Amino acid sequence: MDIATGGIPITILNQHDASKLDLHPGDRIKIFKGRRMETADINIAESEKAVPKGGIGLFEEIIDSLKVKEGKSVRIVPARRPRSIQFIRKKLDGGELTKKEIDQIVWDIVHNKLDDSELAFFVAACYTNIMSSKETVLLTKAMAREGAMLKFPKPVIDKHCVGGVAGNRTTMLIVPIVAAAGLTMPKTSSRSITSPAGTADTMEVLANVCLPIGKIKKIVRKHKACIVWGGAMNLAPADDKIIKVERPLRIDAESQLLASILAKKTSVNASHVLIDIPTSKEAKVTSIRRAERLKKDFVGIGKKLGMKIKVIITDGSRPIGNGIGPALEARDVLWILKRDPRRPLDLESKGVMMAGMLLGMAGLKNGLKRAKEILDKGLALKKMQDIIKAQGGNPKINPNKIKIGRFQFTRKAAKNGVIKDVDNRNTSKIARLAGAPDDKGAGIYFYKHEGQRVKKGESLFTIYAHNKAKLDYVIEHLKQMPVVKVK
Amino acid sequence: MDIATGGIPITILNQHDASKLDLHPGDRIKIFKGRRMETADINIAESEKAVPKGGIGLFEEIIDSLKVKEGKSVRIVPARRPRSIQFIRKKLDGGELTKKEIDQIVWDIVHNKLDDSELAFFVAACYTNIMSSKETVLLTKAMAREGAMLKFPKPVIDKHCVGGVAGNRTTMLIVPIVAAAGLTMPKTSSRSITSPAGTADTMEVLANVCLPIGKIKKIVRKHKACIVWGGAMNLAPADDKIIKVERPLRIDAESQLLASILAKKTSVNASHVLIDIPTSKEAKVTSIRRAERLKKDFVGIGKKLGMKIKVIITDGSRPIGNGIGPALEARDVLWILKRDPRRPLDLESKGVMMAGMLLGMAGLKNGLKRAKEILDKGLALKKMQDIIKAQGGNPKINPNKIKIGRFQFTRKAAKNGVIKDVDNRNTSKIARLAGAPDDKGAGIYFYKHEGQRVKKGESLFTIYAHNKAKLDYVIEHLKQMPVVKVK
Numbered sequence: 016m017d018i019a020t021g022g023i024p025i026t027i028l029n030q031h032d033a034s035k036l037d038l039h040p041g042d043r044i045k046i047f048k049g050r051r052m053e054t055a056d057i058n059i060a061e062s063e064k065a066v067p068k069g070g071i072g073l074f075e076e077i078i079d080s081l082k083v084k085e086g087k088s089v090r091i092v093p094a095r096r097p098r099s100i101q102f103i104r105k106k107l108d109g110g111e112l113t114k115k116e117i118d119q120i121v122w123d124i125v126h127n128k129l130d131d132s133e134l135a136f137f138v139a140a141c142y143t144n145i146m147s148s149k150e151t152v153l154l155t156k157a158m159a160r161e162g163a164m165l166k167f168p169k170p171v172i173d174k175h176c177v178g179g180v181a182g183n184r185t186t187m188l189i190v191p192i193v194a195a196a197g198l199t200m201p202k203t204s205s206r207s208i209t210s211p212a213g214t215a216d217t218m219e220v221l222a223n224v225c226l227p228i229g230k231i232k233k234i235v236r237k238h239k240a241c242i243v244w245g246g247a248m249n250l251a252p253a254d255d256k257i258i259k260v261e262r263p264l265r266i267d268a269e270s271q272l273l274a275s276i277l278a279k280k281t282s283v284n285a286s287h288v289l290i291d292i293p294t295s296k297e298a299k300v301t302s303i304r305r306a307e308r309l310k311k312d313f314v315g316i317g318k319k320l321g322m323k324i325k326v327i328i329t330d331g332s333r334p335i336g337n338g339i340g341p342a343l344e345a346r347d348v349l350w351i352l353k354r355d356p357r358r359p360l361d362l363e364s365k366g367v368m369m370a371g372m373l374l375g376m377a378g379l380k381n382g383l384k385r386a387k388e389i390l391d392k393g394l395a396l397k398k399m400q401d402i403i404k405a406q407g408g409n410p411k412i413n414p415n416k417i418k419i420g421r422f423q424f425t426r427k428a429a430k431n432g433v434i435k436d437v438d439n440r441n442t443s444k445i446a447r448l449a450g451a452p453d454d455k456g457a458g459i460y461f462y463k464h465e466g467q468r469v470k471k472g473e474s475l476f477t478i479y480a481h482n483k484a485k486l487d488y489v490i491e492h493l494k495q496m497p498v499v500k501v502k
Numbered sequence: 503m504d505i506a507t508g509g510i511p512i513t514i515l516n517q518h519d520a521s522k523l524d525l526h527p528g529d530r531i532k533i534f535k536g537r538r539m540e541t542a543d544i545n546i547a548e549s550e551k552a553v554p555k556g557g558i559g560l561f562e563e564i565i566d567s568l569k570v571k572e573g574k575s576v577r578i579v580p581a582r583r584p585r586s587i588q589f590i591r592k593k594l595d596g597g598e599l600t601k602k603e604i605d606q607i608v609w610d611i612v613h614n615k616l617d618d619s620e621l622a623f624f625v626a627a628c629y630t631n632i633m634s635s636k637e638t639v640l641l642t643k644a645m646a647r648e649g650a651m652l653k654f655p656k657p658v659i660d661k662h663c664v665g666g667v668a669g670n671r672t673t674m675l676i677v678p679i680v681a682a683a684g685l686t687m688p689k690t691s692s693r694s695i696t697s698p699a700g701t702a703d704t705m706e707v708l709a710n711v712c713l714p715i716g717k718i719k720k721i722v723r724k725h726k727a728c729i730v731w732g733g734a735m736n737l738a739p740a741d742d743k744i745i746k747v748e749r750p751l752r753i754d755a756e757s758q759l760l761a762s763i764l765a766k767k768t769s770v771n772a773s774h775v776l777i778d779i780p781t782s783k784e785a786k787v788t789s790i791r792r793a794e795r796l797k798k799d800f801v802g803i804g805k806k807l808g809m810k811i812k813v814i815i816t817d818g819s820r821p822i823g824n825g826i827g828p829a830l831e832a833r834d835v836l837w838i839l840k841r842d843p844r845r846p847l848d849l850e851s852k853g854v855m856m857a858g859m860l861l862g863m864a865g866l867k868n869g870l871k872r873a874k875e876i877l878d879k880g881l882a883l884k885k886m887q888d889i890i891k892a893q894g895g896n897p898k899i900n901p902n903k904i905k906i907g908r909f910q911f912t913r914k915a916a917k918n919g920v921i922k923d924v925d926n927r928n929t930s931k932i933a934r935l936a937g938a939p940d941d942k943g944a945g946i947y948f949y950k951h952e953g954q955r956v957k958k959g960e961s962l963f964t965i966y967a968h969n970k971a972k973l974d975y976v977i978e979h980l981k982q983m984p985v986v987k988v989k
Contacts, residue, residue, distance in 0.1 A: 025512075037940070061562055075548055096750050104751050107626060132747040135619035139594060139626030260619040263583050264591050453524065 024127065026055040027072030033059050036093070043094040043130075046073070048081040054094050054128060097128035106140035114153050121157035124253040134260045138268055146270035148312070152319045154270065158251040158278035163228055165201055165283045167235060170377050172200040173285035174369065175276055177292045177309070178210065179299030181442045182336035182359075185291070186214045187242060187348040188366030188390075191398040193373055194240035195389045201235045201283050203245030208262075211446035211458055212341045215244035220345035220417065220455055222408030234405040241402060251278035269309070273316055281320060287376045288317065289369055290326045297439040298331025325376055329365070333437045333465050336362035340451035340458015340479070342417050349414035352396040361464065363390075420449070420456035420479035422486040426493070428469040432501040437465045441496040445478065448489045454481040459498065475499050511614065513542040514559030520546050523580070530581040530617075533560070535568040541581055541615060584615035593627035601640050608644035611740040621747045625755055633757035635799070639806045641757065645738040645765035650715055652688055652770045654722060657864050659687040660772035661856065662763055664779045664796070665697065666786030668929045669823035669846075672778070673701045674729060674835040675853030675877075676860065678885040681727035682876045685864055688722045688770050690732030695749075698933035698945055699828045702731035707832035707904065707942055709895030721892040728889060738765035756796070760803055768807060774863045775804065776856055777813045784926040785818025812863055816852070820924045820952050823849035827938035827945015827966065829904050836901035839883040848951065850877075907936070907943040907966035909973040913980070915956040919988040924952045928983040932965065935976045941968040946985065962986050 026046065028038065038044065042057045055077060060066035071089065073081070083089055102116035112120075120137060123129050129137070146154065172193050176183060186204060193200045204214035204224075215224045224244040226234070231248070234241045246255070254275040261271070280288050290313055293299070294306040310326040317324030336359040338347045350358040351366070367390060371383030379385060389395050400410035442459060450457030461476045463469055476499060480486040513533065515525065525531065529544045542564060547553035558576065560568070570576055589603035599607075607624060610616050616624070633641065659680050663670060673691060680687045691701035691711075702711045711731040713721070718735070721728045733742070741762040748758070767775050777800055780786070781793040797813040804811030823846040825834045837845040838853070854877060858870030866872060876882050887897035929946060937944030948963045950956055963986060967973040 074545075100750055104753065107629060107751070107753065130618065130750075132618035132622035133750055135622035136626050136751055139623050139630070142594060143626070143630040263587055263617075263620055264594070264623055266591060266594065 024053065024055040024074050024077050025058050026074065026077065027058045027060050027066050029063070029066045029068045029070060030059045030061050031068050033057065038093065043096070044091045045094045046071075046077060046081065047090040047092070048083045048087070051081045053077045053080055054126075056130060097123045097133075099123040099129065100133060103133065103137045103140060106144060107136060109144045111147060112150050112153070117150065117153045118157045121154065121161050121253050124256050125161040131260050134256065138257060138261055138266070138271065141270050142266055142268035145268070148315055148319065151270045151273050151312075151316055154274040155277045155281060155316065155320060158253045158274055159281035161253055162251045162278075162282055163249045165228070165232065165235075167199050167201060167284055169284065169286040170198060171283060171285045172198050172287050172373050172377060173202065173280050173283060174289045174291070174373065175280070177272075177276075177290070177299055179297070179439075180293040180331050181211055181334035181339045181439055181446065182344060182347075182362065183291075183293065183334075183365075184212075184214060184217055184336060184344045184348055184362065185366040185369055187218060187345075187399070188351060188363070188395070189370045189373065190240050190242055191352065191395040191402065192367070192370035192386050192389050194238065194402075195394040195398040196374055196379060196385060198239065198374070198377055199235065200240040201231065202240065202242045203248060203250060203279065203283060204242060205245055207452045209443070211339050211443050211451035212344055213452070214242065215246070216341045216452040216455075217344045217348070218242045218406075219244075220341050221349075221412060222403045222406035224406065226406065234402070238398070238401045238405055240398070241406065243406070245279060250282040251275065254278060269312065272309075273312055277313075277316060277320060277322070280322060285322060287373060288322055288324045289373050289376065290324060291369065292326060292328050293331030294328050295330065295332035295439070300331070303328065323376055325372060327369070327372070331439065333439055334442045334461070335359075335365060337461045338458060339442055339446045339460070340449070341455040342419055343456075343458045343460050343479070346414045346417045346419075349399075349412070349417075352390070352393075352399055353414065354391065354393075355414070418456050420454060420458075420481045422480045422483050423477050424486055424490050425477040426475045426499070428471055428473045428475055428501050430471050430501060432469060434463050434465050434467050434469060434475070435500045435502045437461070437499050438497060441498050444496055445489055445493065445498055448485070448492055449478050449480045450482075450485050454485075457481055457485070461499075463499075469501060475501070511540065511542040511561050511564050512545050513561065513564065514545045514547050514553050516550070516553045516555045516557060517546045517548050518555050520544065525580065530583070531578045532581045533558075533564060533568065534577040534579070535570045535574070538568045540564045540567055541613075543617060584610045584620070586610040586616065587620060590620065590624045590627055593631060594623060596631045598634060599637050599640070604637065604640045605644045608641070608648050608740050611743050612648040618747055621743065625744060625748055625753070625758065628757050629753055629755035632755070635802055635806065638757045638760050638799075638803055641761040642764045642768060642803065642807060645740045645761055646768035648740055649738045649765075649769055650736045652715070652719065652722075654686050654688060654771055656771065656773040657685060658770060658772045659685050659774050659860050659864060660689065660767050660770060661776045661778070661860065662767070664763075664777070664786055666784070666926075667780040667818050668698055668821040668826045668926055668933065669831060669834075669849065670778075670780065670821075670852075671699075671701060671704055671823060671831045671835055671849060672853040672856055674705060674832075674886070675838060675850070675882070676857045677727050677729055678839065678882040678889065679854070679857040679873050679876050680860055681725065681889075682881040682885040683861055683866060683872060685726065685861070686722065687727045688718065689727065689729045690735060690737060690766065690770060691729060692732055694939045696930070698826050698930050698938035699831055700939070701729065702733070703828045703939040703942075704831045704835070705729045705893075706731075707828050708836075708899060709890045709893035711893065713893065721889070725885070725888045725892055727885070728893065730893070732766060737769040738762065741765060756799065759796075760799055764800075764803060764807060764809070767809060772809060774860060775809055775811045776860050776863065777811060778856065779813060779815050780818030781815050782817065782819035782926070787818070790815065810863055812859060814856070814859070818926065820926055821929045821948070822846075822852060824948045825945065826929055826933045826947070827936070828942040829906055830943075830945045830947050830966070833901045833904045833906075836886075836899070836904075839877070839880075839886055840901065841878065841880075842901070905943050907941060907945075907968045909967045909970050910964050911973055911977050912964040913962045913986070915958055915960045915962055915988050917958050917988060919956060921950050921952050921954050921956060921962070922987045922989045924948070924986050925984060928985050931983055932976055932980065932985055935972070935979055936965055936967045937969075937972050941972075944968055944972070948986075950986075956988060962988070
């Protein structure tokens, strides 16, 4: 059966065989083909049509991993419940998990031994009985160990943004600055989940971000840096599975948030990490109290992992940069690197500040000054062009030629006044409705920022889309989702 | 697609359509056909072979409920996450749920709006942040309301055993005694999950236990009682779904245990309920402390539900009765009703005692004495025969003619001594390995009970099976799973 499931694979038996074997929907079996083995949950086919007696319906992933062909036979046996279940139960009962227990849980997650409900119990257990920092360190290491590893000689620089702020593309400034300063920064970034663009989506406008690990190593050895999509690299794979069950409830267990971020830093052997926690009621972290607690935890866990971690708590109440959406953000970044007068200064100063901190953490004197120079002298641009070229993009790309959605709508100020409340959430929603991030050229471009004066009739922002239907749809929703207020 | 899934239905889209609609494995959609609507999770078909572009693969339950035929078209829209998710999150965060919130959760469970992981979060939330008795009452009422209801005029007698003890077939004695005393007792029982037989499995040896509700009502109106399988009646259906996700972790949240039992009592409008909590390290409830806490909770919640509840904490360390397994237990019961000298006196006295208590609770004088008389005078037998006949069985059935597995193995005492440790767990395991409950005639029959003296060579017990392979298998396992020790 040519079908790919979500979590744990499904296999289908004829109900006649199933009842003979006393197997029921949801039961788990092991399927053997020669030396290969896979675990799967069972569905029941109620007719010969779907799966004949003596037959078994295997889905894509199992067919691939067992290398079995139609008409061949496989051996099945009822599977014991995975060992880690008792450890999940232990955590649910408030116990502290040992290394062996955490390793087993992570191994079972990565190898699809746990189904979604069992995984949910684990997440809930860690959420209600918060993990000790000892447990979190063990979880972090286990998650990293179960995935791909990039072992570059330290110092290895990395940064992370807890997210939730539209625009905020600091990574694409920090990486070239830090690398131009001679430091190693193999950056693996994520795609957007709920935002209009992730760094990977934006970098993809300029270059290929899905590269085999071997290629990435070559690039980093040569240019000190890369900007690629981590999702293609199987770093800490347990994380994606955990996130999948967390999403509907929008919970993230503190310990898992920490572990999932730091596991990926561990995978790239990071030694100096700067973490940006945008905070506001419209960002992912909504209270300073929580931000401060996270900061403390990051630093503490980092120490135990042999990582030097600095955390900055930044304003998460408004978008950063002028462009929102992959192409518009890529254009902003290139304008900054090229020192174009149209560049967004808020994004520039945040990026330079963070790059400066990282240079300082790595022991370079006058980090901030160095970072500024590297940018002003065009060394960052040069480095970015090397990276783009190495990742199969066009290093000479002209930011003004980047394709932007051709269907546009510009909102003008209805009166003189001052810009108030550029709404971060609504900005993201509108940009996504316009088509971002899948439509690379879709999004919003701001002409004015919070606090600036506008005259009646002046342009506030333009919405870009790839087709008229989407644009009309967005315009319609602008009423309920105001992006900018003039007061 | 002619396939039945476990929990929430699955539907399959061609990957081309899925990516166009930005739908991913695990996402949820609503499927409309005319006025009918169903919710389903998505899998992705990676080839035209499985599901062609523009096509959709629907599983059994959806095809049935939408009444859609191959070649017809349906309308699909992405489904919002069910409303109750925020309430589950609230409970997970330690909040107290309101009536509206609990009703919504139960409604979503019953209508397949929650997938297994969301359900697991709910169970985990109630397990770690134990529900208040107020919440438990609301949960109980909601669970009952969302299922079938049998509204008989009160007083309505009911009983429940928390389970875990092999043999313990008191229900089949209590029901005919109580009904013969003129009280209403519409008993819905369960099948075994981990034991060698549930009451429904045992009653099924004598009569049909899967009856339409209309028929059940008729029977109870005429004979005051029935003994049927609750599983066929859709009583408190949310419960089965909760149990399914609980099983792998073997947790039962106190509040859910209470709610699931009392919801079924509410469904039959019970007014007087006797609950048996067998307690021992080999039973389901392993400590007196927990038993006492459950007792307190049952009585308290019962009061709030307008139910008079009595709880007895009994010895759960050894099997009760001589026969273990559906046919052997049914034979024991009939022997007791027929006052046959071979009847097991431990089961008889427990059944009579409980029946007596129930008569007393319902306001009859000298309950215990009445119960004994009803049994001795053959009124209980007469009533049982009426019930068997009404449920389509043979009322004149001769217990000695009940089919018992013809492959037998008898264990004899190796020395003179006294019977010690009749192991409840091993008894269940051995009886199940022998084929119980699916093989009705399989199981164990004890000739001697704990504390009795035996001479060398005397029979201790006989194992019965339907085929030689199973019997040999069991004999092999007897070494590691001793059932009886002689000291």
